[in-house]
Every structure is written in structure tokens, then in C-alpha cells.
Amino acid sequence: MSTRLATTAFPGGEQSAGPFYRSIIAVDLEGSTKRTNLVKGELRRIMYDLLWRSLEAVAVTGHHLAELVDRGDGVLVLIRAHDDVPKTVLLDRFVPMLTTLAGDYNAQIALPALRIGLRAVVHAGEVHADSRGFYGEAIDVAIRLLDSRPVKKTLAQTDAPLVLVISDEIHSGIVCQGYVGADVYRPLVRVNVGNRQHRGWVHVPDPGAARIVGGQEAGYRPVSVLGSRRKPAARRRRSDRAASAR
Numbered sequence: 001m002s003t004r005l006a007t008t009a010f011p012g013g014e015q016s017a018g019p020f021y022r023s024i025i026a027v028d029l030e031g032s033t034k035r036t037n038l039v040k041g042e043l044r045r046i047m048y049d050l051l052w053r054s055l056e057a058v059a060v061t062g063h064h065l066a067e068l069v070d071r072g073d074g075v076l077v078l079i080r081a082h083d084d085v086p087k088t089v090l091l092d093r094f095v096p097m098l099t100t101l102a103g104d105y106n107a108q109i110a111l112p113a114l115r116i117g118l119r120a121v122v123h124a125g126e127v128h129a130d131s132r133g134f135y136g137e138a139i140d141v142a143i144r145l146l147d148s149r150p151v152k153k154t155l156a157q158t159d160a161p162l163v164l165v166i167s168d169e170i171h172s173g174i175v176c177q178g179y180v181g182a183d184v185y186r187p188l189v190r191v192n193v194g195n196r197q198h199r200g201w202v203h204v205p206d207p208g209a210a211r212i213v214g215g216q217e218a219g220y221r222p223v224s225v226l227g228s229r230r231k232p233a234a235r236r237r238r239s240d241r242a243a244s245a246r
Helices: 037-057 087-108 137-146 149-156 168-175 223-229 233-243
Strands: 017-029 074-080 118-130 133-135 162-167 186-193 196-203
Touching (some): 017 037, 017 087, 017 137, 087 162, 087 168, 137 162, 149 186, 149 196, 162 168
Antiparallel strands (some): 017 118
């Protein structure tokens, strides 16, 4: 008798779709549990704006993206495996852009409570999707790396607005092959998922590393200036959900 899960009858006749290979990014706000609800709401708004602006700046939009997954004080981003979104784009362009915009935002904010600190992770692997969202061991690994104590400690000890952790898979497949600079990543993290130990490599990006994108100088602008450039959130979620498992 087969023990494959694919042969199991799910309640209501629902089966998960997948597995699909995705690049995985997750971003989290520093110290969100220490903020008031009003401050959390403002920082969430800023976090989403910085994230969308950074994705748009490196042309990772539309059919490249699955539906963004809200995590309260963070966001999960799954990127479809298209040849025009190699992982080098995420490490060499997206992360520096997000760091630069976050640094620019902080430089304009006088109130310390509204300054933003971000943890980010880049991983890749197989994921599943059902009507409730996305799941899979690869996502578990990414979130465990993101939430690890060494990553939180690194962010707390730096003036930089963002700390990046990458999985061992990204390090061995991209960094060690010389596609991006290897000397800036430190093997600070070890987490256990699924009876396996996973190593994470930590990097503190330079906030001024992504000043020029598409021939123009990058810089933070208020959300209200950008609002008309994007679909309303509800409409975007509906259209993304329809394509998320393709």
C-alpha cells in the first residue's frame, strides 16, 4: 500500500498544489513587540513601501511574484524561478536597494520610535500552496534563520538599517561560486529543522551601496508620492492569488 501523501483524501476534497521551486525572501521588523500598536502600524506601512519600491527598482514584479504573505511584523516573498530573476539579482541588487532606502528613511525621521530596523533572509527550495497560503520545509528553514538569535543580535549591535542572513544553499551555490563577494558573509547561525542542522551566513550591507539604479539616483520618498503607482492592495491580492500556484 502506497504511503505517498498525494494519494490521501483531504477533508473537503482539497489537495495542496506543488511542490514548486521558489526563491524565498522574508523581512522582519526589529523590536516590534516593544512598540505600541500605532507605531507598529506606521512601521508596517513603511516596511511594505520600502519592500515594494525595492522590488520595483530591480524589476521583480508582476508574474515574477507570488502573493505576498503578511506575518504581522514581517513579510514573506516567494519569487518564481524565471531566468531573468537569478539569485544574484536578489543579493547584489534587491538587498542593497532595500538597505539604502531604509537608511534614507531613518535619516529623515527624528523620532527614534519610528526608525526602522530590518532582518532579511534569502533562501530557495520547494514550497506547497493551498487555499490558506504557502508552506513547506524550505519556508520553515528561512523563517528559522531569520528569527535566530545571532541575526537579531547582529542587528542590535549595528547602526545599519538591515542585516541579511542567507542559507547554506545560497552560500554554496552563489557566493562560493564567485557570483557575489564572499568575504562579507560570516557563518554565524545554526538552526535545526526537520532533524537536520542548517547553517546561515550573515552580512551587514552598506546602506549607501545602491545609490544608482537604472541610471538614476535612488532615495526614499514618502509613501503618498508612490501610492498611485500600485494596484489597490485587495485587487493585487486577488490577482496574485489566481496566479500564485502556477
